[in-house]
Amino acid sequence: MIVDEHVHVCALMPGHGSLSAELRRRFSFVFMRWRLGVSFFADDERLERQVETKLVDTVKQTPELDAAVVLAFDRVYGNDGRADDAHTHLYVTNEYVVELVRKHPKLLFGASIHPYRPGALAELERCVAGGAVLMKWLPVTQDMNPADERCLPFYDALAHYRLPLLCHTGGELTLPYMNAGYADPGLLVPALHRGVTVIAAHCGTRALPRETDYLPAFCRLAKEHERFYGDTSALNLPLRSYAYETILNDEAVRRKLVHGSDWPVITVPPARMGWVNDLRLLATESNWMRRDVLIKRALGLGDDYWHRAATLLRLPAAADSSKSP
Numbered sequence: 603m604i605v606d607e608h609v610h611v612c613a614l615m616p617g618h619g620s621l622s623a624e625l626r627r628r629f630s631f632v633f634m635r636w637r638l639g640v641s642f643f644a645d646d647e648r649l650e651r652q653v654e655t656k657l658v659d660t661v662k663q664t665p666e667l668d669a670a671v672v673l674a675f676d677r678v679y680g681n682d683g684r685a686d687d688a689h690t691h692l693y694v695t696n697e698y699v700v701e702l703v704r705k706h707p708k709l710l711f712g713a714s715i716h717p718y719r720p721g722a723l724a725e726l727e728r729c730v731a732g733g734a735v736l737m738k739w740l741p742v743t744q745d746m747n748p749a750d751e752r753c754l755p756f757y758d759a760l761a762h763y764r765l766p767l768l769c770h771t772g773g774e775l776t777l778p779y780m781n782a783g784y785a786d787p788g789l790l791v792p793a794l795h796r797g798v799t800v801i802a803a804h805c806g807t808r809a810l811p812r813e814t815d816y817l818p819a820f821c822r823l824a825k826e827h828e829r830f831y832g833d834t835s836a837l838n839l840p841l842r843s844y845a846y847e848t849i850l851n852d853e854a855v856r857r858k859l860v861h862g863s864d865w866p867v868i869t870v871p872p873a874r875m876g877w878v879n880d881l882r883l884l885a886t887e888s889n890w891m892r893r894d895v896l897i898k899r900a901l902g903l904g905d906d907y908w909h910r911a912a913t914l915l916r917l918p919a920a921a922d923s924s925k926s927p
Contacts (some may be wrong), residue, residue, distance in 0.1 A: 603912040605710065606670040606891065607736065607768065608803060608835035608862025609661075611694060611702065612653040614646035618698040619675070622691040630776045634866050654702065660865065661708050664892040666899075670865075671915070673712040673738045673768075674699045678745050678780065679719045689745065691777055696725070700732045710915070712768065714738045716746060717756040726756070730763045735915040736801070740770040741784035743777040748789040754796065761797035765916050768833065768862075769793075771802040772816050772842075773809025776867070782813075787820050794827045799914055801860055805832035805849060807842040817845050824858040831914065835862035838897050843872035846901060859903070860911050863894040871897050 613619025625631055635642065640652045661670045675694040678686040696713050703711045713729035715722050715737065726737075737760060741748055748769060760767055771787040787802045794800055802823070806816030823830045832849070836842055849855050863869065869890040871883050879900065887893040898907075 603668045603917070604666065604861070604908045605911040605915065606661075606664075606667050606861060606863050606865070606895075607712070607801070607911045607915065608833055609657070609670045609672050609712075609865045609891075610675075610867075611657055611672050611699070612650060613694040613698045614650045617695065618650065619692075619694040620690070621693075624778065625691040625776075628776070634868070637868065638866055657865075658706050658709070660889055660891045661706075663889050664895060666892065666895045667708075669708050669710050670891075671710045671712040671735055671911075672699050672702055674714040675738065675740070676714040676716040676719070676744060678743075679716045680745075681718065683718055683720050685719070686745070689778075689780060691743070696729050696732070696734075703733065710735045710917070712736050712738050713765075715756075716744055717750075717753045718746060722756060723759055726759050726763070726765075730765060730916075733918055734765060735917055736766045736768045738768045740774070740777065741789070742770065742774050742779050742782055745780035745784075747781075747784055749792050754792065757793045757796035757798050760793070763916065764799075766799040766801055766914050767793055768801045768803055770804065771820060771832075772804045772806040773813045775809045785814070785816060787816055787823055790830070791823070791827075794823075794829055797829070799829045800827075800831065801914065802830065802832040803862065804836055804842065804864075805834070805845055805859075807837065807845045809839075809841055811841070817848060821848060821852060821855050824855050831858045831860050831910070833860040833862035834898065834903075835864035836867050838869045838872060838894055839867065840870055840872075843870075843874075846872060846874060850901060850903075857906070859907055860914065861895075861898070861903075861908055862911075863891050865891045865894070869894040869897065872901075875900055
C-alpha cells in the first residue's frame, strides 16, 4: 500500500475547527486558496466544503497513491492545561477528520492531541478506537516541548497502541511560531526511549535561510535510533530542497525516509532535476499532490520508500490487507 502520510485540511464549522483571522490574511494561505480555486467570497460553511471536495478530488487524481492521511490539528494549551484560543491559529478536530474518513475510502485518520490538555490519554484511546493511524504534533506552533516530562505517559500510550508520532521538525512558514526552540528533533529522544516510532516531518530542514538547520541532527538520529524516521513533506519547496543532496546520498538515511507531501503546500521541482524537466512538469501537472509523487520518482526514490509508510502506520486490518506492496 502506498500512502501519503502528511496531508492537511481546513475546518471552519462549529465542532469541526477554526482558522484565525491572522492566518486567513497570511500570504501563504491566500496564495494556496487562490491556487486551489477556492472562492474568496464563500462563507465558512461553503469554504470548508470546497476544501474537502478539492482534497478528495486531488487524492482521486493521484493514481500512484492508495491512500492519504488527513491530519487533525489540536489547539494550543498552556502550561496550566487550559486551551489558549488567542494563540490557536489552526484547529481541526479529531471528530471532523473521522467524519471525512468515513465518507471517503481513500482517506485515513491522522489524530492530533496536545499532551498538556486535560484528558489527553482518554482522548488518545478514543482516537485509536476511531481508527487513528498516527499522531500529529507541530511543537513550534502548538507550544509543546516534546522533551517535557508531562509527555512521558503519552509516549507510553503511543508505544502501547503502536501509534507512530508524526512530529514537525525544523522551520515553519505557514503558521505563526510560539517557540522556535521546539523545532529541534533531539527533543524527540525521550519518545524513542519509551518505544515510540517517530517520523520527523521535513527531516529537520530550515524554512528560511537564517534559521537553525536541524538536518544534520535529523541524519544523526536516523542512524542512531531504529525507530526514528523522517518524511519528505514540503521538501519540494525551494528553501527546503537543499536537503536532497544529503538524504539521497547517504544510504543509511535514505532507508529511513517516508513519503509525505504536506498538501496543500505548493510543490516546485528542485533544481537538481534540471530546468527542462522542471518546466515540463510545471506545465503538464497542476495537481500538487501528484506532482510531488512524480518529482520523487524522478529523483530515484524506490519501492522501499513508497511502501515504508504502510509498514509504520497503525492501519486498519482491511486497509492493510486490501492491497499488497
